[in-house]
Amino acid sequence: MSDLAFQHAPIGICLLENRIVRSPNDAFAAMFGKTIDECRGASIADFYASLEDYESIGAKVREALEAQGTYTDERIMRRKDGTLFWCRVRGKSLTPENPFHCGVWTFADLSDERPVVSLTQREREIAILTCRGMTSKEIGLDLKISYRTVEEYRARLLKKFGARKLAELVAKLSGMPL
Numbered sequence: 001m002s003d004l005a006f007q008h009a010p011i012g013i014c015l016l017e018n019r020i021v022r023s024p025n026d027a028f029a030a031m032f033g034k035t036i037d038e039c040r041g042a043s044i045a046d047f048y049a050s051l052e053d054y055e056s057i058g059a060k061v062r063e064a065l066e067a068q069g070t071y072t073d074e075r076i077m078r079r080k081d082g083t084l085f086w087c088r089v090r091g092k093s094l095t096p097e098n099p100f101h102c103g104v105w106t107f108a109d110l111s112d113e114r115p116v117v118s119l120t121q122r123e124r125e126i127a128i129l130t131c132r133g134m135t136s137k138e139i140g141l142d143l144k145i146s147y148r149t150v151e152e153y154r155a156r157l158l159k160k161f162g163a164r165k166l167a168e169l170v171a172k173l174s175g176m177p178l
Helices: 004-008 025-032 050-068 123-132 135-142 147-161 166-173
Strands: 012-017 020-024 070-078 084-093 103-109
Touching: 004 012, 012 025, 020 025, 020 084, 020 135, 050 070, 050 084, 050 123, 070 123, 123 135, 123 147, 147 166
Parallel strands: none
Antiparallel strands: 012 020, 012 103, 070 084, 084 103
């Protein structure tokens, strides 16, 4: 019965081993426009928007898993056909001594609430950290760039999203109604 519940859960779920998809459910495969067989054995890198995202987010995931054993974020991911979409990702390591060795992850498609705007890698990073409530100075320290550079990226984001102020940008980024 538990296998049936896992396979038909209304949210994407998969078991990852060393960042390789081992056991995906139906919703996970459908979300990415793939079959179960196409997902099984694939690197999770194949589902990220870019290799840079895979590497930079992976470093943050490892750090969080080592510290608390769990990780949550919202990020842009890529379907088989190349289209990008916002996804809420949550994971738990089953092997705290080696965080990526084995973990259970959930993936929720946020497309209906949050359309994708074409962003550079750095713009995506700054958008995500802005939504987490970080100041320009905090983002600058986290990304090892000046806070003035962060402000320039935020200005670009305001323009791309048609927002007049930071609170409106955050609302648009998080998919909240205005």
